[in-house]
Amino acid sequence: MSEQLPFYIFLVRHAARKRSWDVSESDHAMENWIYDDSKILEQTAIPGKVGLPRTLSLAGSLCDQLELMKVTVNEIIHSEHLVAKQTAQLYQKLLQKRFESNVSVMSENSLNPVDDKELANHTRGLIKELLDKDRQPEKRQGLIVIGHQPSLTYIAKELLKPRRLPAGILPIGNSEIACIRLGENPALLWLLTEKSSEVSSDLKAKIASKFDVAKFILGALILNLGLYLSSDLWAANTQAEALLLGGAMIFAFLAFGFTIATLFAYDRLNMPNEFWGSDGKPDATPRPWRVNRPPSSYQLILFFEMIHVWKSFFIPAILFATISLGLLVVKLAYSHFVWPNVDAGIMSIIMSGIILLGLIVSMVIYQIFKPKLGFDD
Secondary structure (H helix, E strand, O other): OOOOOOEEEEEEEOOOEEOOOOOOHHHOEEOOOOOOHHHHOOOOOOOOOOOHHHHHHHHHHHHHHHHHHOEEEEEEEEOOOHHHHHHHHHHHHHHHHHHOOOOEEEEOHHHOOOOOHHHHHHHHHHHHHHHHHOOOOOOEEEEEEEEOOOHHHHHHHHHHOOOOOHHHOOOOOOOOEEEEEEOOOOEEEEEEOOOOHHHHHHHHHHHHHHHHHHHHHHHHHHHHHHHHHHOHHHOOOOHHHHHHHHHHHHHHHHHHHHHHHHHHHHHHHOOOHHHOOOOOOOOOOOOOOOOOOOOOOHHHHHHHHHHHHHHHHHHHHHHHHHHHHHHHHHHHHHHHOOOOOOOHHHHHHHHHHHHHHHHHHHHHHHHHHOOOOOOOO
């Protein structure tokens, strides 16, 4: 039995709009749009220009990747908004010119910009129906889906189940493209973007601030470990006290090690991108928290790796430090607390409950009142 080839979804965010107060948003045309079809493909990618020039540039890059991956695209679906329709027409013309093939275009109302996760689930079913309809097992096939945010992020999450979307978001701007491989091993493979130099500076500044936070935590841990080792905490008179103290020290050194790992990782991310190497083929399976480079830009690698380091190294370091401190507090309560008719073990349980309750309450409050960030479509 021959191996079944994977198929690919190319999620494209519509081009930048030319906004106008006197018409509905759904009727806004593409920025720098040319209505003469014979001249559209004659336009060149102009640095800093959005709309038509930027879409041509990124669509051309997508064609390069299709050639490299040997993927055939015969169908495009798009939302009913005018700018999405024009984006689809541009892709149709470019694909037909580059590959000399017929490419059909179809509008789909479930791709309209509505913040509805159920529509994303419906769109996932539609996508799979379209892929299965004209499936040719001997070919690598793909489908282009042109829509809006946050719908594209919801669609990506649905398509990638049970695998998670890296960082939980799809960071594509106008005209930018995300490639998702479906099949036995679904994955977000890469993103084609044109991020500004300001994005690079902002990411470097964010990494520097996280580096400073990790250095502060490391200094505090070193100071506290010194105090622990030189204090009378080591006077454990019972087996319970020894266990609490031992657990506190283990978690303290785990926090110490993960904080050092955080510093090393962020220092590595500060390496200028001119000295980076290549990770391999664009259709290789990337690690779950990132995308492939090439063809993804270095800004995206910085972003995904920054989030990964924070979640995988720094958050565990904080958790281990908190557990260590909690165990020491319980140990002190067990050793020194004096209350008539209250057993030391019961008091330790009470103190553990108070600490746990405080952590739960603080995390619940954070989840409720943390800053909420949204998409600008």
